[in-house]
Amino acid sequence: MEVKYLKDWETEMNTCIRCAYCFEGCPMFKEKGWESDTPRGKVVLAYGLFTGQLEPSDYIAEKILECTFCRDCIQRCSANISVPDILTAARADLVEAGFKYDSHVNLLNKVESSGNIFGKELKAPPHPGKTPVLLGCRFLERSDDAKRYVEILTKLGMEPMTVEDEVCCGMPPGVLGYKDKTNKQKALFRERFPYNEFICMCTTCVFFIRKSYTDLNPTYIIEEIYKRLPEANPRQLGLTVTYHDPCNVGRGMDMVKEPRKILKMIGCDYVEMETFGKEAECCGGGGGVLVTDRELSEKLARKRYRQALDTGAKILVTLCPTCELNLANMAKEDGNKIEVKNLLDLIWEALR
Amino acid sequence: MDLSSLRGIVGEDNVRDNVAELYVYGADASVHQGLPGLVVKPHSIEQVSQIMAYANSQKIPVIARGAGSGMSGHAVPMDTKSIILDMKAMNRILEIKPDDMYCRVEAGVVDDDLNRALKPYGITYPPSPASSRIATIGGEIANNASGLRSVKYGATREYVLGMRLVLANGDIIKLGAKTRVEAAGYQIHRLIVGSEGTLGIVVEATLKCVPIPKYRCLSVATFDQLEKAGDTIGAIIASGAEPSMLELMDDIAIKAVNKTLNMDLPEVEALIFFEADGKVKEAVDHEINSMRLIVEQHGGTVTATSYDLKERTKIFGGRKKLFAALSRYKDGWACTSLADDMAVPYTQMAATARKIHQIADKYGLIMTAYGHCGSGVMHTKILMDPSKKESWDAAKKAVDEIYDFVDEVGGITSGEHGIALSKAPSWKKTHGDMLPVMTKIKFALDPNNILNPGKLQDAPDDWLTATKIRYQML
Incomplete structure (x- = not known):
């Protein structure tokens, strides 16, 4: 197999001392139990592909795709190896070698045809203003929610401006390893959303954009809210909740205290789950796993949901719309014993 | 190799022969890379016994593997027919006896998991190597592992009171005792510790525990000459002081940490970290002060001392992140x-x-x-x-x-x-x-x-x- 993308990660793969410290918190390893399910195992597979000691196979592709990019491994790593970056390169090489999967192709066709992951015409709710706000596909689809979330910014003294024709930022093809499609989508995104500085509503989009676009400088909506909320004198909701740290927020953007402080600002007590903050377990929705293997994704989500349930809280709050979806599905499956909400909903309640 | 025999023992889902999986199991933390013939994941002593009996009859090499974190190639197979026994699924803590100060565990229990389970009882299993977060007890026994605090607590061998071992032919034998001392025969369990999986498969271990110390105090000292630091270490030990940790970092290690992690350790020829722990604060104070005196007598300068966990973590940060x-x-x-x-x-x-x-x-x-x-x-x-x-x-x-x-x-x-x-x-x-x-x-x-x-x-x-x-x- 020709390795076009893994080549760039040779040094990083050599930097990995294979100490196995990454096993400790890996949700995939905890779920599946084989070493090919560990970050080290996957990096070893990528290295095998890179050196030609391994021929690409469906088995390898499956293993390389079975990672939620939760970044738990990075913080436990002796050498801070960015496993998701290595796996993204491996995925790209595997795609070039013809390892394409129907579920991926279907999703990417939707993005290509409609500009969003749902394959349907979606428009951002119009809101004239000065500061551009990017909603992201998942909030585009939740138009009523998005309207309220944009209003939060107005209530905090900003003049948010939505862009009706915004399209996908390129994260899905990027994460799944479809380089050409990623570049095409990124170009379209820039054309439709021609701003360098803006507020981003979606955790996944903001994280992807910060990593993948060198010229863009998005502010995550929570950063803005965190700064402005104290002066808005929010209503005290008097709720007790538990908070799920989305991987891209807690580990990815180092934002553990901000969501919790916001909860306090709006009069919510929070009860921590068995794992939280930088050690919070993943909901299983990231890294394309939800698309690649829904059943596996749900197994991870179920575990996380159980942790939330064990806190005794009646409301599970999170930020990432994918986490929200995955965990809400688990709550539904379990008779809605806990209500899953976006923190933005609570903030809106406190400001309305 | 007859795959159906092994699948019959451990079940279809617990045998892997895909070359990619084998390649992963051919690696560890060493410079070596091998390729086994099969990976098998047993869940019970009886399964290990049956696997060994089968392998022995067919003369197939068997390598027991914990986390595969060994640095010298212990778990790397030398023969492409080898069976890797992935012991990580045998991870039950079988018994905790705080009054008798021992615990009994399966070989796949992770060191830190064991210590988390022991903590509520106020006891600990102390040989913990740096890899304790993922290292299994079986792997630590195979390697006679020790760690940062071996100066006070020693290595694994001193804590293994007994074990159950599966011999090459599949026989299961019980070794050792549950008592602190023993004068009964060859004490073969002590020989097994450190035998690197070459004499039998450790499937269960009875481990000595000690009380968790109530106080812990850490100091760091700088030295302008490596030799002075070396002499200090010897002098501390010879003085009868009882450090719970006594670590050295040379100038290259210091520069590496400063350069790579943007830390600001003093760029001297050597640093020594010395720590004392115990149940009585005055006793810990005494140990730390006696070591401080020796440091100063040898030309070292103590730059920080703390009992506080956060402070200690900060002081030790450079050494901790050296890897x-x-x-x-x-x-x-x-x-x-x-x-x-x-x-x-x-x-x-x-x-x-x-x-x-x-x-x-x-x-x-x-x-x-x-x-x-x-x-x-x-x-x-x-x-x-x-x-x-x-x-x-x-x-x-x-x-x-x-x-x-x-x-x-x-x-x-x-x-x-x-x-x-x-x-x-x-x-x-x-x-x-x-x-x-x-x-x-x-x-x-x-x-x-x-x-x-x-x-x-x-x-x-x-x-x-x-x-x-x-x-x-x-």
């Missing part, structure tokens, strides 16, 4: 586990560190000296460009020369990482007297040589060609 720092010390260079773990007498500590630096300079490599010097353990790593054949040739010469020196000064090839493959040639060279006896013991217990063959005394004489090297050489 990460070395891994990224020089672009394109890899941090390899070679000559990584020796033990020398206290009086030879500084001389050994100097020698390591000289040899590294001679061969164009980067090496640092650090470690649990209170136990005589000196760690290092060889940093080199792994893509160049010349680097490996240089590393090989450096390893030989370092171990020759270690032997000359009365040291030993491995303090706590074990011998396996990459240290075997040097160890065999200096410990020839022991080899025939070890071989006799090995064949008494494993006549078909199926238990982790090709390791220790049976290892090839050239580690560089013993297996494939994990790095791609140009």
Whole structure:
């Protein structure tokens, strides 16, 4: 197999001392139990592909795709190896070698045809203003929610401006390893959303954009809210909740205290789950796993949901719309014993 | 190999023969890369017994594997027919007896998980190596692991009261006792500890526990000369002081941490971290103060002391992150586990560190000296460009020369990482007297040589060609 993308990660793969410290918190390893399910195992597979000691196979592709990019491994790593970056390169090489999967192709066709992951015409709710706000596909689809979330910014003294024709930022093809499609989508995104500085509503989009676009400088909506909320004198909701740290927020953007402080600002007590903050377990929705293997994704989500349930809280709050979806599905499956909400909903309640 | 026999023992889902999975299980934290024939995941002692009986009848090598975090190639198979026994699913804590100060666990229990379970009882299993977050008890026993606090708490062997062992032919035997002392026979369990999976498969262990100390105090001292730091270590031990940790970091280690992690450790020739712990604060104070006095008498300057966990974590941050720092010390260079773990007498500590630096300079490599010097353990790593054949040739010469020196000064090839493959040639060279006896013991217990063959005394004489090297050489 020709390795076009893994080549760039040779040094990083050599930097990995294979100490196995990454096993400790890996949700995939905890779920599946084989070493090919560990970050080290996957990096070893990528290295095998890179050196030609391994021929690409469906088995390898499956293993390389079975990672939620939760970044738990990075913080436990002796050498801070960015496993998701290595796996993204491996995925790209595997795609070039013809390892394409129907579920991926279907999703990417939707993005290509409609500009969003749902394959349907979606428009951002119009809101004239000065500061551009990017909603992201998942909030585009939740138009009523998005309207309220944009209003939060107005209530905090900003003049948010939505862009009706915004399209996908390129994260899905990027994460799944479809380089050409990623570049095409990124170009379209820039054309439709021609701003360098803006507020981003979606955790996944903001994280992807910060990593993948060198010229863009998005502010995550929570950063803005965190700064402005104290002066808005929010209503005290008097709720007790538990908070799920989305991987891209807690580990990815180092934002553990901000969501919790916001909860306090709006009069919510929070009860921590068995794992939280930088050690919070993943909901299983990231890294394309939800698309690649829904059943596996749900197994991870179920575990996380159980942790939330064990806190005794009646409301599970999170930020990432994918986490929200995955965990809400688990709550539904379990008779809605806990209500899953976006923190933005609570903030809106406190400001309305 | 008859896959159906093994699948019949452990179930379809617990056997893997896909080449990609095998390749993953052919790697560990060493420079070596092998390829087994099969990976099998047992869930019970009986399953291990049946697997061994089958493997013995077919003369198939079997390598027990915990986390695969060994640095010398312990878990790397030498034969493509080998069965890897992935022991991680045997992870039950079977018994905690705080009043008798012992616990009983399956071999796949992770060290930190065990200590988390012991904590509510106020007791701990203390040999914890740095890898305790993922290292299994079985792996630690196989390797006689120890760690940062071995100066006070010793190594694994001192804590293994007994075990259940599956022999090469599948027989299950019970060894040792549940008592602190024993004078009953050969105490074979003590021989099994450190035997690197060559004499039997440890499936269960009875482990001695100790009370969790109530107080812990850490100090750090700077030295303008490595020799003064070396003398201090010896003097602290000889004084009768009881440090719970006594660590050394040389100037290269300090520079690596500062450069790579943007820390601001004082750029002196050496740092010593010394710690005391115990139940009574006055006693801990006494230990720390007596060590501080010795440090000062030897020209060291104590720059920080704290009981507070956060403060201690900060003080020790540079040492804790040294691994990460070395891994990224020089672009394109890899941090390899070679000559990584020796033990020398206290009086030879500084001389050994100097020698390591000289040899590294001679061969164009980067090496640092650090470690649990209170136990005589000196760690290092060889940093080199792994893509160049010349680097490996240089590393090989450096390893030989370092171990020759270690032997000359009365040291030993491995303090706590074990011998396996990459240290075997040097160890065999200096410990020839022991080899025939070890071989006799090995064949008494494993006549078909199926238990982790090709390791220790049976290892090839050239580690560089013993297996494939994990790095791609140009």
